[in-house]
Amino acid sequence: MRWHLEEHVQDPTCMRHPADSSIWKEFDSKHGWFSQDPRNVRLGLATDGFNPFNNMSKPYSIWPVLLVPYNLPPWLCMKDPYTMLSLLIPGPKAPGNIDVYLHPLIDELKELWEEGIHTYDAYTGQIFRLHATLLWTINDFPAYANLSGWSTKGKMACPACIDETDSLWLVYGRKHCYMGHRRWLALNHNWRRKKNAFNGSEEHRLQPTRVAEDALLEQLNVVSHV
Secondary structure, rough: OHHHOOOOOOOOOOOOOHOOOOHHHHHHHOOHHHHHOOOOEEEEEEEEEEEEOOOOOOOEEEEEEEEEEEEOOHHHOOOOOOOOOEEEOOOOOOOOOOHHHHHHHHHHHHHHHHEEEEEOOOOEEEEEEEEEEEEEEOOHHHHHHHHHHHOOOOOOOOOOOOOOOOOOEEOOEEEEEOOOOOHOOOOOOOHOOOOOOOOOOOOOOOOOOOOOOOHHHOOOOOOOOO
């Protein structure tokens, strides 16, 4: 569990492990009390539905929720002996409200973050207070909707653009079409001026501004029953 600090080789030219990422380093600088003890556990949560019976003629969706310990080296952290099956949400359909199942897990993760738990260190033979944090989730786009509560369908389907999502309702197709991709191109890119190849107009807008974490928390604070 100390590998990420004591044996991990730092190389600024590439990312071989999440410990090389800017997110990991930013977390360390913001929560110094946590990073002081390398035994504190950094987790990733992965989930998705699958058919366990390998029979596509009979739809069935069961959802495992896995926790990945990133303290371990990359050749171990994703292996079966170290990946923790924290939940197994039964089928036959995908969970309509996954929060009901995740609630006990979130409560335990909050307890591990705030209070910690006394744990035996077999290497030193001592008892210490172990803390844990959830760094990120691993999921495809539909599963993202289940985990985050943000609908990935409809008028504002993009969780990055939010209210700046450029969507268009197709009357005859009866579904939304998402435009505005040229906003991410360089301002002098020739595709920005091509009308006929896209939606019949030139694109002069900049890409949407990323919403800061504090602003997102303010929005969530006004939502009830979360």
